[in-house]
Amino acid sequence: MLDDLSISGKDVCYVFYSLSSYSSPELNLEAFHWLEVAMRYTDKVVIITGAARGIGAGCARAFVDAGSKVVIADCRDDEGTKMISELNALRKGRSHFIKTDMTKMQEVENLIIVTAEQFGRIDCLINNAGWHPPHVPIDQFSIEDFRHLFELNVVSVFAACKWALPHLRKTKGNIINLASLVATIGQYYATTYVATKGAILSFTKALAIDEACHGVRVNSISPGNIWTPLWKEAVDSSDNPERTLLDGETAQPMGRMGTPEEAGRLALFIAAEATFTTGVDHLLTGGAELGYGRKVHEE
Numbered sequence: 634m635l636d637d638l639s640i641s642g643k644d645v646c647y648v649f650y651s652l653s654s655y656s657s658p659e660l661n662l663e664a665f666h667w668l669e670v671a672m673r674y675t676d677k678v679v680i681i682t683g684a685a686r687g688i689g690a691g692c693a694r695a696f697v698d699a700g701s702k703v704v705i706a707d708c709r710d711d712e713g714t715k716m717i718s719e720l721n722a723l724r725k726g727r728s729h730f731i732k733t734d735m736t737k738m739q740e741v742e743n744l745i746i747v748t749a750e751q752f753g754r755i756d757c758l759i760n761n762a763g764w765h766p767p768h769v770p771i772d773q774f775s776i777e778d779f780r781h782l783f784e785l786n787v788v789s790v791f792a793a794c795k796w797a798l799p800h801l802r803k804t805k806g807n808i809i810n811l812a813s814l815v816a817t818i819g820q821y822y823a824t825t826y827v828a829t830k831g832a833i834l835s836f837t838k839a840l841a842i843d844e845a846c847h848g849v850r851v852n853s854i855s856p857g858n859i860w861t862p863l864w865k866e867a868v869d870s871s872d873n874p875e876r877t878l879l880d881g882e883t884a885q886p887m888g889r890m891g892t893p894e895e896a897g898r899l900a901l902f903i904a905a906e907a908t909f910t911t912g913v914d915h916l917l918t919g920g921a922e923l924g925y926g927r928k929v930h931e932e
C-alpha cells in the first residue's frame with residue numbers, strides 16, 4: 634500500500650510515532666515496529682551472489698526484511714540452504730537458493746534465466762561473491778593465481794550484469810557491486826586482490842554511463858573492515874591472531890569493524906531510496922581512510 638501511495642515508510646512512521654506518543658505505550662511499540670521496517674522494497678526480485686554468509690547474508694537479511702524476494706546464489710550448498718531456512722522462518726519477504734559457482738559462466742547464466750523464469754522479473758543484482766587471498770608479495774603469486782581470482786572477482790560480475798541487464802532495463806532496476814576501500818588506497822601484499830577491486834570500481838562507472846539511458850542505476854560499495862567469516866579465517870590463520878584482530882579493529886577511528894547488517898542496510902538504501910545516485914562508490918569504512926597512521930609494514 635505504501636508503494637501505491639508513493640509515501641515512504643519513514644513518513645508514515647513519523648506521523649504514526651507523533652500521534653502515538655500522545656496515547657498508549659502499546660501504540661508506541663507499534664510505532665517502533667514501523668520505524669524498524671522503514672525502508673521498503675516490497676515484492677522486488679533481488680539476486681545476491683555469495684549470500685550464504687558474511688556481507689551477502691547481511692544484505693539478504695536486510696532485503697527480506699524489507700519485503701523483497703531474494704535469490705541467494707552461492708557455491709556453498711549447506712550454508713545456502715541453512716540461510717534460506719533462517720530467512721523464511723523469521724522475515725517478511727521470501728528467499729530462494731540457487732547453487733551457483735560464480736566462476737562457471739554457464740551456472741551464472743542459468744542463475745539469471747531461472748530467476749527470471751521463476752519470478753518474472755529482476756529488480757536488483759548485488760554482485761558480492763569474492764575472495765581475498767592471504768597476503769604475500771608479488772613474487773609468490775602465480776599468473777594462474779591472478780587469472781583465477783580475476784575470474785571470480787571480476788569476470789563473474791561482468792557476466793552477471795550482462796545477462797541480468799535485459800531484465801533490469803524492463804524494471805528500471807539497479808546493480809550494486811562489492812568493491813573495496815583498498816581499490817582506492819592500496820593494501821600491502823595484496824596486488825592481485827587490489828587489482829580486481831580496482832577493476833570493479835572502473836567497470837561500475839563505465840556501466841553506469843551506458844545504462845543511465847535505460848533507467849538502470851549502477852553503484853558500488855567499498856567496505857573497509859567488516860567482521861565476516863572471511864575476516865575470521867584471516868585472523869585464525871595468522872601467526873598472531875590477537876594482534877591481527879586488534880589491527881583490524883583499530884584501523885577505524887570508530888574503534889571497531891563494521892557488521893554484515895550495516896552493509897545490508899547501506900545496500901538496501903542504495904536500491905530503495907538513493908534514486909538519484911549512479912556510478913557512485915559508497916564507502917562503508919568507519920572512517921578507515923581518514924588521517925595518518927603507521928604505514929611502514931614490518932616483515
Ligand SMILES: NC(=O)c1ccc[n+]([C@@H]2O[C@H](COP(=O)([O-])OP(=O)(O)OC[C@H]3O[C@@H](n4cnc5c(N)ncnc54)[C@H](O)[C@@H]3O)[C@@H](O)[C@H]2O)c1
Binds near residue numbers: 733812814856861863
Ligand atoms: N569483509 C570485509 O572486510 C571486506 C572488505 C572489503 C571488501 N569485501 C568484499 O565483500 C564481499 C564479501 O566478503 P565477505 O567478507 O562477506 O566474504 P565471505 O568469505 O565471508 O563470504 C563470501 C561468500 O561468497 C561465496 N563465494 C565465494 N566464491 C564463490 C563462488 N565461486 N561462487 C559462488 N559463491 C562464492 C562464499 O561461499 C561466501 O558465502 C567480497 O567481494 C569481498 O571482497 C569484504
